[in-house]
Amino acid sequence: xxxxxxxxxxxxxxxxxxxxxxxxxxxxxxxxxxxxxxxxxxxxxxxxxxxxxxxxxxxxxxxxxxxxxxxxxxxxxxxxxxxxxxxxxxxxxxxxxxxxxxxxxxxxxxxxxxxxxxxxxxxxxxxxxxxxxxxxxxxxxxxxxxxxxxxxxxxxxxxxxxxxxxxxxxxxxxxxxxxxxxxxxxxxxxxxxxxxxxxxxxxxx
Amino acid sequence: xxxxxxxxxxxxxxxxxxxxxxxxxxxxxxxxxxxxxxxxxxxxxxxxxxxxxxxxxxxxxxxxxxxxxxxxxxxxxxxxxxxxxxxxxxxxxxxxxxxxxxxxxxxxxxxxxxxxxxxxxxxxxxxxxxxxxxxxxxxxxxxxxxxxxxxxxxxxxxxxxxxxxxxxxxxxxxxxxxxxxxxxxxxxxxxxxxxxxxxxxxxxxxxxxxxxxxxxxxxxxxxxxxxxxxxxxxxxxxxxxxxxxxxxxxxxxxxxxxxxxxxxxxxxxxxxxxxxxxxxxxxxxxxxxxxxxxxxxxxxxxxxxxxxxxxxxxxxxxxxxxxxxxxxxxxxxxxxxxxxxxxxxxxxxxxxxxxxxxxxxxxxxxxxxxxxxxxxxxxxxxxxxxxxxxxxxxxxxx
Numbered sequence: 017x018x019x020x021x022x023x024x025x026x027x028x029x030x031x032x033x034x035x036x037x038x039x040x041x042x043x044x045x046x047x048x049x050x051x052x053x054x055x056x057x058x059x060x061x062x063x064x065x066x067x068x069x070x071x072x073x074x075x076x077x078x079x080x081x082x083x084x085x086x087x088x089x090x091x092x093x094x095x096x097x098x099x100x101x102x103x104x105x106x107x108x109x110x111x112x113x114x115x116x117x118x119x120x121x122x123x124x125x126x127x128x129x130x131x132x133x134x135x136x137x138x139x140x141x142x143x144x145x146x147x148x149x150x151x152x153x154x155x156x157x158x159x160x161x162x163x164x165x166x167x168x169x170x171x172x173x174x175x176x177x178x179x180x181x182x183x184x185x186x187x188x189x190x191x192x193x194x195x196x197x198x199x200x201x202x203x204x205x206x207x208x209x210x211x212x213x214x215x216x217x218x219x220x221x
Numbered sequence: 222x223x224x225x226x227x228x229x230x231x232x233x234x235x236x237x238x239x240x241x242x243x244x245x246x247x248x249x250x251x252x253x254x255x256x257x258x259x260x261x262x263x264x265x266x267x268x269x270x271x272x273x274x275x276x277x278x279x280x281x282x283x284x285x286x287x288x289x290x291x292x293x294x295x296x297x298x299x300x301x302x303x304x305x306x307x308x309x310x311x312x313x314x315x316x317x318x319x320x321x322x323x324x325x326x327x328x329x330x331x332x333x334x335x336x337x338x339x340x341x342x343x344x345x346x347x348x349x350x351x352x353x354x355x356x357x358x359x360x361x362x363x364x365x366x367x368x369x370x371x372x373x374x375x376x377x378x379x380x381x382x383x384x385x386x387x388x389x390x391x392x393x394x395x396x397x398x399x400x401x402x403x404x405x406x407x408x409x410x411x412x413x414x415x416x417x418x419x420x421x422x423x424x425x426x427x428x429x430x431x432x433x434x435x436x437x438x439x440x441x442x443x444x445x446x447x448x449x450x451x452x453x454x455x456x457x458x459x460x461x462x463x464x465x466x467x468x469x470x471x472x473x474x475x476x477x478x479x480x481x482x483x484x485x486x487x488x489x490x491x492x493x494x495x496x497x498x499x500x501x502x503x504x505x506x507x508x509x510x511x512x513x514x515x516x517x518x519x520x521x522x523x524x525x526x527x528x529x530x531x532x533x534x535x536x537x538x539x540x541x542x543x544x545x546x547x548x549x550x551x552x553x554x555x556x557x558x559x560x561x562x563x564x565x566x567x568x569x570x571x572x573x574x575x576x577x578x579x580x581x582x583x584x585x586x587x588x589x590x591x592x593x594x595x596x597x598x599x600x601x602x603x604x605x606x607x608x609x610x611x612x613x614x615x616x617x618x619x
Contacts, residue, residue, distance in 0.1 A: 027410070053369055102372075
């Protein structure tokens with residue numbers, strides 16, 4: 017009977033003289049450990065807007081909105097920390113590895129959601145005829161850089177390359193139906209390119 | 222039972238003041254004694270199995286992690302075992318050790334949480350405060366290793382997502398030694414305490430036969446002398462590679478459950494130390510890339526802190542499971558109150574119900590609603606009554 021009492025008394029005395037177990041958080045900053053998984057954030061320089069993060073997100077915390085209204089088609093990627101489960105899959109699957117990263121930030125309670133949202137905007141390339149989204153400009157140029165000379169084989173990539181080299185071409189002109197075989201080298205989606213190829217064949221016959 | 226005028230029904234729940242989870246217990250009492258107990262569940266049904274069919278293989282790991290907040294790694298553990306069983310693959314050695322470390326750390330924190338709650342239920346808040354204070358370094362350790370105090374997101378099909386860096390191991394070892402000292406102190410203080418012993422001894426006894434009747438698993442079964450442990454019976458991860466023993470007790474009362482759980486904490490520390498020894502200073506792969514899950518069926522088991530956690534998956538070779546069946550340990554453990562509560566006093570019921578360490582949100586896989594005007598939950602008795610009523614109706618018509 018005696019021994020347990022002494023042991024517990026020791027612990028109790030230790031408890032009296034040691035400082036409180038809680039931290040003084042709001043008054044003193046808290047530094048999470050280096051591996052802490054905090055709020056994910058987009059980085060404008062690294063992100064190419066491919067949408068891989070949107071596809072792998074298991075909590076649907078990332079929205080990808082393609083605004084293809086005439087004039088200036090734009091893709092917006094928005095990360096909602098309130099839905100996020102901090103699994104780090106977006107960072108792991110990012111094709112550039114620098115587009116979205118988890119930060120050390122943990123205080124994501126908000127009054128206005130705009131304060132915590134992280135978003136990035138990219139210019140979209142759309143089909144000249146049907147308006148289908150082909151990809152973001154930055155993504156296509158990133159692909160072009162990776163595949164090098166092979167890019168010459170793909171009309172969309174070729175047009176990007178020419179734009180980058182500031183070679184003024186007629187391809188930039190807006191296409192008007194009917195689609196002709198020469199339109200194959202314009203910025204068109206695979207479906208329209210197929211139509212261009214087939215319809216012209218018929219004409220020749 | 223209901224016809225007996227002497228019995229009084231004492232309702233507990235659906236929002237249980239003690240267990241912080243919605244479930245409903247009806248205690249049929251004759252004076253102070255419990256004559257019968259009824260249980261209604263289904264308040265917490267979230268449709269996880271159905272959701273799982275709409276997620277990719279990799280995403281399901283995060284989904285099943287959220288079945289339970291306390292044993293949040295046991296479901297991914299069982300799920301990954303299932304997929305690896307389906308594919309027929311083995312994982313790299315380092316991943317095996319890391320998996321075991323995470324599983325055992327979780328066991329320590331879950332059992333300490335239970336001990337604290339048990340103390341709280343008995344009105345012994347010092348135990349509650351101490352147990353939860355010593356649980357805190359375990360959670361800190363999780364934050365260092367995985368980046369989060371809970372929901373560690375460490376598991377993936379074919380290995381683990383994050384490595385335990387060799388530089389971190391001395392720090393982990395130091396923290397673990399501290400935790401071990403504190404655990405020994407707490408275990409001594411709890412088990413030698415005359416008040417706790419008097420309060421828990423011979424309360425809510427489950428005999429060996431009861432355990433076999435209900436098919437209970439985990440510490441509940443081991444406290445009654447039934448020697449079952451998936452880690453030993455069907456080895457997986459690093460458990461066959463390290464030395465450890467299965468803790469059992471004889472009486473099957475709540476005190477024995479506490480003894481088994483607390484001794485398991487020390488056993489877990491032993492396993493973690495050996496795993497750290499095995500991976501320290503070595504380099505190695507932590508996971509294999511799994512590109513495709515073939516057609517077929519698989520089962521996986523894991524000894525969660527509460528008992529055996531079981532997953533079944535059928536795949537048709539596509540991106541997501543066709544069928545995902547989950548059986549959490551509480552599914553077999555909770556119904557034992559039929560054997561343990563009857564004959565006890567009302568004041569003991571709280572600790573007996575808590576003694577099996579129930580996790581209702583883990584268990585709930587189905588909820589039945591009346592589509593008509595009266596919306597209510599059905600249990601087995603209701604269904605039997607409905608069936609009888611229909612027979613009566615048909616009999617009259619004929």
